[in-house]
Amino acid sequence: MSSSNDDVQPGVPAVETASMDAMVETERADPREELAKTDHDTELGIAMAEDAKRVSQGEISAEAYWEKYDAAAEQEFGDAYRETPNPSIESTDQTIDAGTADSLSCTIGSMESVACEIDAAESVEGGAAPEDRKARWGMVIDLQKCVGCDSCTVACKAENRTPPGVSYNVVMEEEHGEFPNVTRTNVPRPCMQCEEPPCVQVCPVSATYKMDNGVVNIDYDRCIGCRYCMIACPYGARYFDFGENYDDEVEEAGEITSPEYGVDRGKREDGKSPIGNVRKCSFCTHRLERGEEPACVETCVGDARNMGDLNDPDSDVAEMADSTRSFQLKESEGTDPNVYYLK
Amino acid sequence: MATDTSHFEFDPGFTDNRLRVAWYAALAVLLIVGGAAMILRITDGMASTNLTSTTPWGAWVAFYIYFVGLSAGAFLVSTLANVFGVSGMHRVDRDALFAAIISMVVALMFVWVDLGRMDRMFFPFIWRQLTSALSWEVHAYVAYIAVLVTELYFSMRIDLARVAERGSGLRARLSGLLTLGRRSTSEASRTTDRKWLTRAGILGIPLAIFLVHGGTGILFAVSKARPYWNSGLFPVIFIVSAVLSGTALVMMLYVLRTKLFDDEPVDRNLLNRLAVLLAAFIVVDAALTGIEMLIAIASLHPHEVETWAVILFGEMSWSFWWFMVGMGWLFPLVMLSKREWRETPWLMVLAGLSVVIGIIAVRFNIVVPPQILPVMKGLPHGSYFPSAVEWATSIGMIAVGLLLYTIGAELLPLTPLDRGDH
Known part of the structure; x- marks a missing residue:
């Protein structure tokens, strides 16, 4: 705190980056506890999350990431995994390139189309007569x-x-x-x-x-x-x-x-x-x-x-x-x- | 002034050639002004008007309902002769029908220029809406024009055949074409004509009253959002003021055409008959408007009361007092009060003109005032006076109507050759 005394502005709390990171860390949920609440494999989740961080830091590509986890993800999520495009933060349509998706025999498409399908599916889900459940x-x-x-x-x-x-x-x-x-x-x-x-x-x-x-x-x-x-x-x-x-x-x-x-x-x-x-x-x-x-x-x-x-x-x-x-x-x-x- | 040296004389149109030149020159000026304004209207779009989103309907809509009214009124006067057989009215029968057709053409021009997308004018015939009064109206207008043209044909055909047979030149050739091949001038053919004329008239009366003009009134009356219009009496007043303006127009045209085109004495009995009819319609129109106002004010509905306050005391109240009450009702009523005056042709032209102009104010006072007050408190107030482009295009379109009427009156046997005593 003492090192940046010169930058202190009135009304602005003088908090260093390190202490802010610490505050975030205390607020952050424990990954293992969170994953334990789901029906899916905790270890796979942890591993995928760690590699996802590396993707976001640019250390590995999204395509390489999905190639690495393709088999494990299919085993864990089955058809749902195959039917959904694989997300990527690097491309404009927010999914991995078509060639890789094809070689992994995964669905090709944009994340926007996924959102639309979920929306459409939700609006007809549930209730005895699906057509009555249209959104108004x-x-x-x-x-x-x-x-x-x-x-x-x-x-x-x-x-x-x-x-x-x-x-x-x-x-x-x-x-x-x-x-x-x-x-x-x-x-x-x-x-x-x-x-x-x-x-x-x-x-x-x-x-x-x-x-x-x-x-x-x-x-x-x-x-x-x-x-x-x-x-x-x-x-x-x-x-x-x-x-x-x-x-x-x-x-x-x-x-x-x-x-x-x-x-x-x-x-x-x-x-x-x-x-x-x-x-x-x-x-x-x-x-x-x-x-x-x-x-x-x-x-x-x-x-x-x-x-x-x-x-x-x-x-x-x-x-x-x-x-x-x-x-x-x-x-x-x-x-x-x-x-x-x-x- | 006969064009034909033989025994047959057919030369409608101006008897005084200087007057003819002056009239067409005046129309040409109006058409040039209107044409220039129309170019501005098309290039600048609706921004050339003083309309706003608070006051989306203005002068063009007012003139549109005015000319629909004029047409319906003139047509109903024509039915007095060819459906109800009122004696002595045959003289004005064709004139009334022809004026009714021209009025409808002018009305449709006003609708057209008022569209935000003039290029889509034919869309109402491709897509429809059963619950829309306007959708029904456009179809009713087309049917109505068809009835008017049919009637005019059956009313005029025998004289067209006579002109084609005995006349010469442009008029004879045109008349020959317009007979559509039915060239007989026998009594039997005339009987057939009159039978179909009556039939078309019987079809036309409900069409004109309920669909064309009543319907135009309904178009406004169904707007629940505007309580001033939302009244059952409203379409009735629409029809009455239509008949009023139509009668005034026919009376005026009768005198002017008899004097300037036919160069004959005006039938004073006929003039008196038309004048009495006009006076009766003025009284009914004024009375119904008074009733409508009393009901509105007695309702204490804020929108109704405030709209009437706008009409009676607002910025534009001069149009109500001077034009609607003064020129539409009071001045003509005074002119029509004495039989001697009613039989004086020029006074009746003045009375007719006064009503015809007064009813324009009636139409403006129908369209504009309920759009001055916002539909909800907190929204902006409207303020509207037509722009120069709106005025000039309106004058231009009216000039087109006058031109079409004059050309028709110069070429067609609008006055029965046997002077209407058949």
Whole structure:
């Protein structure tokens, strides 16, 4: 500690690297105890973990690692091992190269595809009728936790790269009462992804429709831009893309667009959809599909926003949506939003 | 001014050639201005408008429902002659039908220019949505135009055949083509025509009332998110104000065409009949609007009350008081109050014009006010006045309608050759 006295900054604890490592070491779970809790071989686990460290330090390659443990892993994990691509931290798709995988007669593919398959498998697993267990995405926003910082709005604009005048999420700020008895409520407003969506009902070309996972989709290749859905939406959640850009504020602002609804549309160009179309929050469908939370949920400083499967009665969101604090916006409209608020 | 030296005279159109030149020159100016604005509309996209995501519908939608109304109204006036057999109305029957067709063409142009993606205008005929009033509407418009064209054909065919047979030049050749080969001028062929005219009219009446114009009203009324529109009376008011504007248009066209094209005395009985009809429609329209307002205000629903406050006292309240109440109702009612005035052609042109312009304000006051107030507290308020591009394109599209009407009126026997006493 004495050696680095010169670097001590006010308010910053003066802790040396060695002592920090020691703190980590005391917190770290004992590998043997952890592995003993599983049905699998402890010694194999320890050996693989030690070599995995060497892979991460660059001492051996991921391919060499898997060649070394191929036989042992098959013996231990059987078909599950053969059917899953072998992870590698060195390549962009996070799996070992195809040649090695082939010689080991293991499945070739990216880790992303593994995540998608697990997701799909989980959503149909369990329950007597698998088709009833489809996920219905829902959001629960705890108004007691919302501080009105608008970071959800900012995160949403950054994630979805929405143009000027389009903001899928806004925070509606309301003041109640008169001085000195004034309170303020912040109500974040994404798209409600209604179960009975008025926007879907009025679209003359069926360009907007409900997906199986509860999200209301917009097909930018079909939308004619009549804006009837904006008239019908009781939440003002829909925005027209007038074709404006942030070119003056940000260089190359339109170089990349967000792969909304999983479709990558490349550069933002005049006369190309979604310009001239109606746009709205998609619960970040493209993030949900790869197992991530929507940007607003991830960024929320007060952890006020929660995302999950409302069809799963054990999920946090389903429990919160059932609580006595729970309500929906404009319940009398009969739209039955999949966004719930906790008062 | 006959073009034909024989016994047969057919020369509709301006009797005064200077007036003709002046009229087409004026239209040309409007078309050039509108065309330039349309280029801006297409290159700059919807950013050339003053629309926002809070107020997504504006002038183009207002003009669209205005012209649908004008068409439905003019058509219903035509049915007085060819379905209900009101005597003396045959004189204006074809004029009303032709104006109804042109109005629909103009209305569809407004819908088209209002689309965010003008290139996808045909998509509603490829993909549909059973629960969407708009999806049904586009199909109803096509069916309605078909009925109008059919009616005009059966109403005018015998005179087309006469012109083709006895006339000469461009008009005769065009008339020959438009008879679609049925060139007989016999009494039997006329009876067939009138039978089919009545049949098409009977089909057209429910189509015009319930689907075309009632449907356009329903398009707004089903928007539960906008309580101002969400009322059962709303589509009815839509129809009444449509009939009102249509009657005014037909009355105005009748006088202008009789004076400027046919150079004949105006039938004062017919004028009086149209004027009384117009007065009755004004009273019904004003009364129903009053009822609608009272129900809305008595509901104490904040959105309804505040929307009416916007209309009556807001930034744009001048359009309500001066145009809607003043030009649409009060001024024409005063003009129509004395029989002597009702039989004075130029006063009736003025009254008709006043209503036709007043109803534009009615349409704007239908479309815009409920989009000024945000749908939820905490969202931004709207503020809307059409941009120069919106105004200029609107004028251009209206000029296209006027041009089409004038060309038609100059070439076709819109006034029955036997002066409508058949």
